[in-house]
Amino acid sequence: MATQPRSGFSINAYVTSFIALTAVVFGVVGLMAFQQIDDVRGQMRDQAVQAARAELNANLQQLVDTLHGALDGLAAWDEVRQQLVDPTYYSYWRDHRLASSGKLPSIRAELVLYGSHGTPLDGLGPALDAPPPAGAWVQRVDDTVVLRSVRTVQPPTRNHPLGYAELRAPLIEILRAGQYPFRYIEPASLHLLMEHDEQVDVAGVGGRTNFVVRADAADESLRDALLSAVLRAGALALFVALLLYGTITAFISLPLRCLSRHIDALSSGTRRQHCPRLFVHELHKVWNSLQDYHGRLSALHRRLDDKNRELWQLAHRDSLTEVFNRRAFEEDIRQAFERTRAGWVALLLFDCNHFKAINDTYGHTVGDAVLRGIAGALGRGLRRGDRLYRMGGDEFAAMYCASTPGKAVALAQRCLDEVRREDFCSYGIREPIKLSIGICEAAVEEVRGYSDLMRRADVAMYHAKRPNRSHLALYSPEMEADSDGLVSHWTRDTVYEVLAGSQALQMHYQPIAHLGSGDVKYYEALARIEREGELILPRQIMPILQSQRLETEFDCAVLRAVYDDLTADHLPAGVGVAVNLAAPSLLDDAAQSAIFRLAKFLPSRAIMLELTETSLIANIERAAEALARLRAEGFVIVLDDFGSGYSSLRYVADMPVDIVKFDLALVHSLGGEQRLGAVVAGLAKLMRETGYELVAEGIECAELAAEARRAGFQLGQGYALGRPMRSPRADACLPVDARDD
Numbered sequence: 001m002a003t004q005p006r007s008g009f010s011i012n013a014y015v016t017s018f019i020a021l022t023a024v025v026f027g028v029v030g031l032m033a034f035q036q037i038d039d040v041r042g043q044m045r046d047q048a049v050q051a052a053r054a055e056l057n058a059n060l061q062q063l064v065d066t067l068h069g070a071l072d073g074l075a076a077w078d079e080v081r082q083q084l085v086d087p088t089y090y091s092y093w094r095d096h097r098l099a100s101s102g103k104l105p106s107i108r109a110e111l112v113l114y115g116s117h118g119t120p121l122d123g124l125g126p127a128l129d130a131p132p133p134a135g136a137w138v139q140r141v142d143d144t145v146v147l148r149s150v151r152t153v154q155p156p157t158r159n160h161p162l163g164y165a166e167l168r169a170p171l172i173e174i175l176r177a178g179q180y181p182f183r184y185i186e187p188a189s190l191h192l193l194m195e196h197d198e199q200v201d202v203a204g205v206g207g208r209t210n211f212v213v214r215a216d217a218a219d220e221s222l223r224d225a226l227l228s229a230v231l232r233a234g235a236l237a238l239f240v241a242l243l244l245y246g247t248i249t250a251f252i253s254l255p256l257r258c259l260s261r262h263i264d265a266l267s268s269g270t271r272r273q274h275c276p277r278l279f280v281h282e283l284h285k286v287w288n289s290l291q292d293y294h295g296r297l298s299a300l301h302r303r304l305d306d307k308n309r310e311l312w313q314l315a316h317r318d319s320l321t322e323v324f325n326r327r328a329f330e331e332d333i334r335q336a337f338e339r340t341r342a343g344w345v346a347l348l349l350f351d352c353n354h355f356k357a358i359n360d361t362y363g364h365t366v367g368d369a370v371l372r373g374i375a376g377a378l379g380r381g382l383r384r385g386d387r388l389y390r391m392g393g394d395e396f397a398a399m400y401c402a403s404t405p406g407k408a409v410a411l412a413q414r415c416l417d418e419v420r421r422e423d424f425c426s427y428g429i430r431e432p433i434k435l436s437i438g439i440c441e442a443a444v445e446e447v448r449g450y451s452d453l454m455r456r457a458d459v460a461m462y463h464a465k466r467p468n469r470s471h472l473a474l475y476s477p478e479m480e481a482d483s484d485g486l487v488s489h490w491t492r493d494t495v496y497e498v499l500a501g502s503q504a505l506q507m508h509y510q511p512i513a514h515l516g517s518g519d520v521k522y523y524e525a526l527a528r529i530e531r532e533g534e535l536i537l538p539r540q541i542m543p544i545l546q547s548q549r550l551e552t553e554f555d556c557a558v559l560r561a562v563y564d565d566l567t568a569d570h571l572p573a574g575v576g577v578a579v580n581l582a583a584p585s586l587l588d589d590a591a592q593s594a595i596f597r598l599a600k601f602l603p604s605r606a607i608m609l610e611l612t613e614t615s616l617i618a619n620i621e622r623a624a625e626a627l628a629r630l631r632a633e634g635f636v637i638v639l640d641d642f643g644s645g646y647s648s649l650r651y652v653a654d655m656p657v658d659i660v661k662f663d664l665a666l667v668h669s670l671g672g673e674q675r676l677g678a679v680v681a682g683l684a685k686l687m688r689e690t691g692y693e694l695v696a697e698g699i700e701c702a703e704l705a706a707e708a709r710r711a712g713f714q715l716g717q718g719y720a721l722g723r724p725m726r727s728p729r730a731d732a733c734l735p736v737d738a739r740d741d
Contacts, residue, residue, distance in 0.1 A: 011253045012245075019241040026237055030230050037226055048213045052184035057206040059180040063107065063169070064136045064202055067149050070105035071167045075151040077103060083113055084153055084163035087121040094122075105167070107174050113153075114164040121163075132164055136202045138171055140194040147171040147202070171205075186212045255283050259290070266294055318390040320368055321375035329389035333399055333450045345401050346408040346441040347457045350378060350415070351465065352394035353434045362429060369427045374435070377422040381415030397457075401444075408441040412472050436464040440475040451532050455491075494531045495544045499553045504529050507561045509571065511722035512578070512695055515709040522576030522606055524717065525562050526724050527554075551582035552591050559594035566601055570727040576606030578638055583611055586626040595630065602634040608659065610638040627656045638695075642666075660687055662713070664698025670707040681711040688712050 074080055079097070083090050090113065098104065098111060113121045118128035128150065136149040147169045153162045174180070176187045189212035194200060200208065255278050278284040316328035324332075336345065352358075352374060359367035371394065379388050382398055389397045398411075416435060424433045438461025440453055447453045456475040464473035473479075498505045509523035529536040545551050562579055571577060579598075585591035598607050609630060611623075627637050638659040643666040662684070669676040684694055696708035699718030708716055 011256060012249060015245050015248050019245060048184055052211060052213050053206055055182060055184050056209060060202060060205055062180060066105050066107060067136060067167050067169060071149050071151045071165060074103055074111060075153050075165050080153060080165055081162055090121045107169055107179055109167045109169040112166040112168060116161055116163050128164055137199050138202060138205050139199045140196055145171045145192050184213055186214050251280055321372050321390050323375050323388045323390050326391050329397055336401055337450050340401050340444050343401055343444055344405045344441060345444050347453050348398045348412050349438040349457045349461045350396040351436045351461060353436055355394035366427050370424060370433060373422050373424055374419060377418040378415050381418035405441050408439050409474055412437045412439055434471060436461060437472045438464050449532055451534055491536055491540050492544050494529055494536060495541055498529055498557055499550060504531055505557055505561050506530050507565055508724035508726055509728050510717060510724040512715050512717045513721045515705055515713060515716045520575055521715060522578055522608060523571060523728060524578045527558050552585045552588045555581050555585040555591050556594050563597055572728060574605060576608055578608035578610050580610045583623050586623050599633055606636055608636045608638045610640040612641045624656055631656055659693045659695060661695040661697055667696045667698050667708060670711055684712045
């Protein structure tokens with residue numbers, strides 16, 4: 001059976017999952033974009049810091065150059081030399097003349113003159129190191145960072161310096177004042193990291209200055225623009241997703257749900273759903289196709305129901321008489337026994353006396369008309385609701401269940417009266433039509449299934465057909481003693497089904513063992529037919545085969561069953577198997593073909609063919625030739641039931657056999673009459689010395705086994721050595737009555 005596929009999710013779930021996945025992807029992409037923007041902005045900030053530091057160094061250098069230019073001019077000014085020669089009016093000159101001379105640089109700067117020994121002319125402040133440092137340097141004085149630069153003042157006529165001129169400028173204040181513009185630095189944030197009185201060369205000032213880089217308006221605008229763009233894109237994506245979700249829900253999901261409910265309604269047979277308004281062409285087409293398919297499927301189901309009813313009628317009705325047939329009978333009686341646990345059940349079997357003679361005398365057309373007339377009369381005789389069945393040929397049956405007994409005989413008598421009233425003369429028949437009716441009426445718990453009910457009705461029918469008897473017979477146990485040769489319709493039909501290929505045939509295997517060690521040499525295959533849990537034994541099978549001369553066909557079925565069992569390894573490896581055959585099977589092509597199929601298992605397993613002496617005597621010459629060919633192929637020939645027939649020892653000597661099985665009547669004489677036992681023992685000794693291997697049948701006790709062994713028998717068969725079983729390899733075996741074989 002095909003497995004059912006797993007149920008999926010709804011379309012809304014898929015759409016929601018798709019939107020969620022899109023949002024996640026969009027968020028990840030946005031985060032990656034912001035990360036990349038931050039990386040670029042970080043690089044830009046680094047570049048701005050580098051540019052700002054370069055800009056600071058450039059402004060410092062420009063400031064130093066301005067200071068140096070002014071200082072060079074002052075060092076060459078005659079008034080400066082005069083002040084160094086005669087500093088009497090130095091303070092006045094510095095505060096008035098110098099301030100108005102225009103010699104000082106445009107920046108805030110203070111001129112300090114030193115004598116040749118480095119002492120300030122005004123006597124204020126520390127002395128200057130002599131010689132003073134070249135270039136410019138920066139020094140923190142209290143809280144002020146001062147840029148200082150010194151030049152030596154030389155007289156025009158001699159090399160000895162007159163003194164020194166120094167310009168001092170407040171570095172941070174000048175830079176913060178905006179005289180030197182900054183593009184990248186916030187001037188107010190400038191701060192030089194120096195200790196008190198620490199001196200630093202101008203080249204090292206840039207690395208020790210902290211500052212804040214000016215914010216780039218374009219960078220902030222770009223960031224704001226990107227953030228705004230991402231938020232707008234997210235809002236737009238959310239709007240599109242919601243719009244898509246609503247559209248799919250309205251135009252696809254809801255119509256699909258309606259289609260699903262419609263299909264469920266069709267499956268359960270409830271009222272169908274109304275078609276919704278479908279805006280998608282494909283869904284509308286699916287709806288129309290579903291409606292059309294359902295209509296055609298409903299019409300097909302109606303036609304199929306009609307055909308099923310017609311087929312049921314053909315399968316359960318007899319085409320000639322239009323009553324129910326044997327198949328319907330078997331189904332009805334089986335169901336009746338399954339439903340009924342208590343109460344009474346009655347079976348009536350009707351058989352037309354001498355119908356074959358009527359059919360042969362007047363022809364099949366008249367015979368068919370007679371059968372239709374009988375069916376009509378029996379139908380009128382039965383109660384309303386009772387079914388009449390044609391079992392085959394001129395046999396009919398009726399069956400019913402009741403709570404109380406005693407009604408079957410009256411019902412059968414009414415049927416006989418209806419048949420007597422039927423005008424069969426209108427068909428051109430001069431002889432009266434008479435029926436024999438066998439009746440079995442019993443409590444359900446008393447009969448062993450419906451096959452037992454059929455057998456009892458057959459027994460009653462057998463008595464109803466006897467001369468000088470009433471044509472109506474009710475079964476009683478006393479009838480069994482006079483019905484040993486009776487074969488029921490049930491058994492006969494089962495045997496015919498086996499010959500037609502039914503799988504009901506079973507082979508049970510009984511061991512043939514060494515009387516000394518008890519080891520099994522081979523198994524004899526014994527036929528059984530299983531039907532409805534019951535076994536049909538050879539004593540019931542053989543009369544049917546012999547009366548219809550079907551022994552060869554049955555042997556073919558047995559050979560096929562043994563072949564199948566050997567192929568399925570039902571028997572232990574290496575142990576032989578014996579098959580009973582009728583002598584005509586040796587001369588039949590189909591039987592010989594089935595025999596030679598068993599050669600496949602030679603020589604790993606011995607294959608024995610058992611034949612009775614009486615069957616061989618009928619055509620000993622041709623049988624001997626066939627047996628010789630089989631022996632040449634490796635088969636072992638066994639003479640079965642020796643002593644039960646009328647053959648002489650000369651016939652036995654002429655038969656090409658390897659093993660002789662003494663009939664159980666001879667074997668049982670070993671433990672009985674002394675004279676007969678001595679004859680059997682002598683015969684066994686003679687045949688053993690001639691080269692035959694001997695088997696004693698009917699060994700049912702240890703004492704008889706010991707007698708047979710003393711008489712010279714090597715092998716034995718019987719209950720004392722092992723019962724027949726379905727499969728000797730199985731742990732549990734199915735014993736049956738070996739006396740039936």
